[in-house]
Amino acid sequence: MIYRLFCLLICRIGLVGFRNLWNRQVFFKPSSIVKFLTKTFGWLAFGTCLCGGIISATAQERLTHTLPNFFDPRLAADKPDTENLTGLRFVMTDDFPPFSYRDGKELISGYHVDMARKICEILEQACTLKLVVWDDIPAMLIQKRADISLAGLKRSSELRDTLDFSHVYMRIPGRFVARRDKVDSLYPETGFAATRIGTVGNSAHAAFIKNHLPDSLAVEFAKPRLMREALVEGKIDAIFGSALNLSFWLNDEPGIECCQFVGGPYLESRYFGHGLSAAISKDRQDILQAVNYALLRMHQTGALTELYLRYFPIGLF
Numbered sequence: 001m002i003y004r005l006f007c008l009l010i011c012r013i014g015l016v017g018f019r020n021l022w023n024r025q026v027f028f029k030p031s032s033i034v035k036f037l038t039k040t041f042g043w044l045a046f047g048t049c050l051c052g053g054i055i056s057a058t059a060q061e062r063l064t065h066t067l068p069n070f071f072d073p074r075l076a077a078d079k080p081d082t083e084n085l086t087g088l089r090f091v092m093t094d095d096f097p098p099f100s101y102r103d104g105k106e107l108i109s110g111y112h113v114d115m116a117r118k119i120c121e122i123l124e125q126a127c128t129l130k131l132v133v134w135d136d137i138p139a140m141l142i143q144k145r146a147d148i149s150l151a152g153l154k155r156s157s158e159l160r161d162t163l164d165f166s167h168v169y170m171r172i173p174g175r176f177v178a179r180r181d182k183v184d185s186l187y188p189e190t191g192f193a194a195t196r197i198g199t200v201g202n203s204a205h206a207a208f209i210k211n212h213l214p215d216s217l218a219v220e221f222a223k224p225r226l227m228r229e230a231l232v233e234g235k236i237d238a239i240f241g242s243a244l245n246l247s248f249w250l251n252d253e254p255g256i257e258c259c260q261f262v263g264g265p266y267l268e269s270r271y272f273g274h275g276l277s278a279a280i281s282k283d284r285q286d287i288l289q290a291v292n293y294a295l296l297r298m299h300q301t302g303a304l305t306e307l308y309l310r311y312f313p314i315g316l317f
Contacts, residue, residue, distance in 0.1 A: 071299045116148075142162050169298075178237060
């Protein structure tokens with residue numbers, strides 16, 4: 001146990017060091033970061049070598065997830081010309097956990113933060129990150145006050161007139177959750193016939209149940225909290241909602257003790273959207289091509305899988 005804690009501490013030192021640098025305004029600058037990487041990742045590499053067996057075992061346990069893949073295997077990974085790029089300016093919000101949020105030290109953290117860092121590393125670009133109000137993002141991209149948004153902008157018909165969107169790198173499916181002592185009595189293959197399913201009223205998830213599972217007994221709630229409480233108390237048989245929100249509930253009390261996902265993910269774009277993409281101004285095709293290349297490389301090298309396992313302890317799929 002002491003040996004394992006020592007190994008994890010060594011790795012943590014490296015990760016904390018990188019995050020401290022990351023939270024400066026200029027969070028990735030190839031020309032000035034070499035010494036820092038040598039110092040930080042020298043320790044990290046030492047910890048990895050020393051604790052390889054233990055870390056590998058931990059990774060094996062985490063890989064029980066169903067890992068998503070949103071990339072066409074036929075996509076070419078030819079690196080585009082980036083000679084004309086003179087740095088990348090990212091914008092995101094600080095209220096979109098686990099993608100971008102402020103940690104206990106008020107530093108910006110999250111899936112999108114780490115993704116932006118990796119994009120900059122792959123493209124060998126100096127980058128900056130600015131936290132902004134969500135509603136201001138489209139105008140900032142159009143007016144060239146920012147280059148790339150990682151903030152979950154939807155591909156609406158209005159935005160598609162002025163913005164382009166990168167490859168999809170994440171989707172948020174709908175999922176069912178049930179009490180563990182009731183799982184064996186639920187049969188997704190029959191359309192949950194006569195099953196009392198809770199949803200949040202007037203939501204996309206409620207509409208999906210109404211239109212696709214007409215034999216179920218839909219029960220609508222005003223708030224997600226009330227829906228979850230009804231499930232814990234046994235007043236309903238299952239709930240249906242965002243896999244993102246439900247996965248974090250299942251990783252905490254009381255969800256972790258009582259309940260689990262049932263059946264597979266539902267991804268119909270009409271209800272659950274087209275997924276998360278980077279948003280970029282339409283007249284910056286050079287940046288779009290560069291970001292698409294970086295995302296594809298992240299997929300091919302396993303970097304996207306690493307981010308998924310890090311930020312979603314209970315998988316969405």
